[in-house]
Amino acid sequence: MRRLVVVDVNKCVGCQLCMLACSRRFGIVGYSKSAIWVRSAGGFERGFTIVVCRACKDPPCARVCPTNALRVRDGGGVILDMSKCIGCGLCRDACDIGAVMWDYEVGKPVICVHCGFCVNYCPHNVLALEEVS
Amino acid sequence: MDWFKSLSNVLYIDLTRKTYWVESREELFSKWLGGIGVATQLYKEEVPRNADPLGPENVIIFAVGPLTGLYPLASKTIAVFKSPLNGYFAESHAGGRSALAIRFAGYGAIVIRGVSDRPIYVVIEDDKVRFRDGATLWGMRSTETVGRILREVTSGPGYRAIMRIGRAGERLVRYASVVTETYRHFGRLGLGAVMGSKKLKAIVVVGRKGFKVPDIPTYRAVYDEIYQLAVKSPAMKKYHDLGTAANILALNSIKALPTRNFSSGVFELAGEVSGEKLAETILARRVACAGCPTACVHIAALREPYPEEPYFYKVKFLSYDHEPLYALATNLGIGSREGFLKLLDVVEEEGLDVISTGVVLAWATEAYINGLISEKELLTKLGWGDYESYIKVVRNIVLQPNDFYKTLALGVEEVAKKYGGLDYALAFNKVEPAGYHTGPLYIISLIVGSRHSHLDSGAYSIDQELLASKKPLPTPQEAVERIVEEESWRQVLTSLVICLFARGIYKPEIVEKCLKPLGKSLSTEELKKLGRDIWVEKQLIKYSEGFNVLNVRIPKRVLETPTPHGVVDENYVREALKYFDLIINLSRKLKT
Numbered sequence: 001m002r003r004l005v006v007v008d009v010n011k012c013v014g015c016q017l018c019m020l021a022c023s024r025r026f027g028i029v030g031y032s033k034s035a036i037w038v039r040s041a042g043g044f045e046r047g048f049t050i051v052v053c054r055a056c057k058d059p060p061c062a063r064v065c066p067t068n069a070l071r072v073r074d075g076g077g078v079i080l081d082m083s084k085c086i087g088c089g090l091c092r093d094a095c096d097i098g099a100v101m102w103d104y105e106v107g108k109p110v111i112c113v114h115c116g117f118c119v120n121y122c123p124h125n126v127l128a129l130e131e132v133s
Numbered sequence: 134m135d136w137f138k139s140l141s142n143v144l145y146i147d148l149t150r151k152t153y154w155v156e157s158r159e160e161l162f163s164k165w166l167g168g169i170g171v172a173t174q175l176y177k178e179e180v181p182r183n184a185d186p187l188g189p190e191n192v193i194i195f196a197v198g199p200l201t202g203l204y205p206l207a208s209k210t211i212a213v214f215k216s217p218l219n220g221y222f223a224e225s226h227a228g229g230r231s232a233l234a235i236r237f238a239g240y241g242a243i244v245i246r247g248v249s250d251r252p253i254y255v256v257i258e259d260d261k262v263r264f265r266d267g268a269t270l271w272g273m274r275s276t277e278t279v280g281r282i283l284r285e286v287t288s289g290p291g292y293r294a295i296m297r298i299g300r301a302g303e304r305l306v307r308y309a310s311v312v313t314e315t316y317r318h319f320g321r322l323g324l325g326a327v328m329g330s331k332k333l334k335a336i337v338v339v340g341r342k343g344f345k346v347p348d349i350p351t352y353r354a355v356y357d358e359i360y361q362l363a364v365k366s367p368a369m370k371k372y373h374d375l376g377t378a379a380n381i382l383a384l385n386s387i388k389a390l391p392t393r394n395f396s397s398g399v400f401e402l403a404g405e406v407s408g409e410k411l412a413e414t415i416l417a418r419r420v421a422c423a424g425c426p427t428a429c430v431h432i433a434a435l436r437e438p439y440p441e442e443p444y445f446y447k448v449k450f451l452s453y454d455h456e457p458l459y460a461l462a463t464n465l466g467i468g469s470r471e472g473f474l475k476l477l478d479v480v481e482e483e484g485l486d487v488i489s490t491g492v493v494l495a496w497a498t499e500a501y502i503n504g505l506i507s508e509k510e511l512l513t514k515l516g517w518g519d520y521e522s523y524i525k526v527v528r529n530i531v532l533q534p535n536d537f538y539k540t541l542a543l544g545v546e547e548v549a550k551k552y553g554g555l556d557y558a559l560a561f562n563k564v565e566p567a568g569y570h571t572g573p574l575y576i577i578s579l580i581v582g583s584r585h586s587h588l589d590s591g592a593y594s595i596d597q598e599l600l601a602s603k604k605p606l607p608t609p610q611e612a613v614e615r616i617v618e619e620e621s622w623r624q625v626l627t628s629l630v631i632c633l634f635a636r637g638i639y640k641p642e643i644v645e646k647c648l649k650p651l652g653k654s655l656s657t658e659e660l661k662k663l664g665r666d667i668w669v670e671k672q673l674i675k676y677s678e679g680f681n682v683l684n685v686r687i688p689k690r691v692l693e694t695p696t697p698h699g700v701v702d703e704n705y706v707r708e709a710l711k712y713f714d715l716i717i718n719l720s721r722k723l724k725t
């Protein structure tokens with residue numbers, strides 16, 4: 001199993017190509033389906049903060065889901081079962097690092113599945129896929 | 134929602150009545166694509182020919198295009214308004230997060246009308262628009278602080294652009310800029326003053342949406358192709374490595390680097406303020422506009438000790454590229470990197486256009502040395518390289534403590550008309566030029582270009598190509614043809630909207646390909662024709678506002694200081710202008 005890791009946040013230029021790549025998986029251009037979020041760390045001069053699921057082994061988001069829509073993935077992180085999800089937002093509040101994004105168009109969470117698609121579009125090698133046991 | 138449908142949404146904001154609404158303008162976007170093509174038409178609808186640029190009839194139009202956010206380097210917003218600097222149709226471009234925020238909020242364009250009765254700022258968050266009191270932000274000394282506060286009090290970090298003006302805009306300095314994301318600017322032609330006249334301190338745009346592309350597999354394939362070009366192509370290398378600051382030494386070596394108010398093309402201290410030297414000594418961070426892998430924005434760290442407080446330092450971060458280096462270093466005889474950055478810092482704080490400000494300072498230095506103005510007007514001594522004094526002058530351009538400074542705030546043309554020194558008042562159609570003294574084509578382009586910007590046609594590089602290939606100058610007519618052809622193609626790029634630094638990638642065949650997944654097929658011929666049509670539209674608007682190339686003053690200085698092509702022959706330029714005038718007359722006839 002693999003997980004997405006931020007190798008060196010200091011090299012990030014804030015281009016957001018990773019965010020765009022993530023939504024592009026679904027043929028969407030924009031941010032609405034992006035599970036990764038890059039924002040300035042208080043102004044561009046201070047660099048950037050990259051927020052994305054870090055594949056917890058015991059994920060708080062899964063623990064609070066009232067409908068068991070979040071299944072713990074082998075190697076950490078969660079898989080969302082859309083048909084079970086009622087859009088209550090508890091998972092979003094439970095994630096300590098704010099890595100449960102929200103799709104406002106459908107009212108459901110967006111969580112990284114560690115597919116690594118974004119890695120191919122980070123021009124500065126900030127992101128990588130890492131093997132986990 | 135579908136891509137083109139959402140692009141066709143135009144958000145109208147009326148500052149007088151504090152209301153807003155959305156109109157679908159599919160007819161405009163399908164004919165004119167977006168960006169400058171659409172903004173030009175909106176300007177035609179909105180602005181009466183004799184409107185006062187600082188009055189309620191002027192509007193601010195922001196437009197993005199069909200490729201915005203879709204492909205790498207489609208990252209710019211086009212602003213269109215009537216310029217308070219020269220009184221004509223004007224256009225200014227900036228990136229940062231502005232373009233993607235507007236697009237993903239669900240709009241292709243935003244039209245801002247009217248004037249607010251009191252200072253406000255506007256927050257556009259997806260479908261909603263909020264009018265917020267701006268009294269507390271008004272008068273704040275630094276655009277950076279304004280940005281910091283707005284970051285705290287509005288939502289949507291990462292999906293947000295914060296476009297704001299400084300005191301220069303509030304006080305209607307005719308070359309005030311709009312700053313977005315601290316390091317990007319709608320710099321030229323006074324958009325800052327237009328916002329100031331509307332009592333609009335800032336515009337915050339938050340866009341979080343996403344839109345479906347009709348043909349997904351083709352889209353992904355084309356995206357990959359462009360992405361590879363963007364990260365590998367030698368066409369982007371210059372911007373990626375040293376940034377445009379690489380021009381300093383390159384221009385200096387061919388004697389085309391404007392120095393001390395264009396009195397020379399060689400700066401003896403160029404090595405101190407070159408892109409190479411800056412990268413080696415003070416480059417601290419690289420930043421990109423949203424949607425761009427190149428990251429041409431180079432940020433320097435300026436570390437200053439506090440004189441009265443040992444072991445306390447202030448560290449400021451400032452972005453540099455070729456134009457600020459020309460305007461605030463070489464053209465003012467400043468060879469100190471620190472001095473340059475300190476001066477730049479104040480220009481940024483106040484929200485002034487760096488090019489115009491630099492040219493105004495250069496004129497003032499010469500006028501002072503020649504005795505046209507004295508300490509009585511300037512309130513300081515002034516000399517080449519003296520950045521401390523330049524800082525005082527910049528503050529006074531904003532504060533305008535006397536008649537002289539009130540005139541200085543109108544631009545170099547106005548101040549020289551009143552105080553003398555027109556021969557070395559560097560302006561074409563009242564617009565202060567960018568940092569090249571490459572030869573006759575560049576000079577012609579500054580006169581005929583629709584926004585009098587070096588990026589209208591990039592004719593400075595045509596001059597340099599001719600030089601490198603040792604070809605003779607084209608005839609004046611051929612020169613005009615080349616300039617117009619290039620400028621026409623750039624209308625296509627700025628309608629799509631592509632960053633002009635990526636013009637080497639987005640060739641006509643590539644653009645054709647890029648549009649395909651959107652279900653839009655336009656041939657190279659059709660694209661070029663569209664570019665030409667947009668160019669004609671823009672020129673005719675300006676002519677209807679009273680513009681005429683035959684009346685544009687050519688500052689003597691540029692005809693005296695040798696370029697790499699030697700001293701420019703005025704007759705050559707005049708011939709070119711006559712020919713240009715013919716083209717315009719012909720275009721007008723064809724239209725009616």
Ligand code: SF4
Pocket residue numbers: 004021022034035036052111112113114115116117118119
């Ligand atoms: S790894 Fe996949 S799901 Fe996670 S942020 Fe990257 S593209 Fe999105």
Ligand code: SF4
Pocket residue numbers: 011012013014015016017018019038050121122123124125126127
């Ligand atoms: S693609 Fe890479 S450099 Fe760009 S924002 Fe994402 S992590 Fe940062």
Ligand code: SF4
Pocket residue numbers: 206208209228229372420421422425426427428429430632633634
């Ligand atoms: S090349 Fe520079 S200006 Fe153009 S989009 Fe990229 S970062 Fe922005």
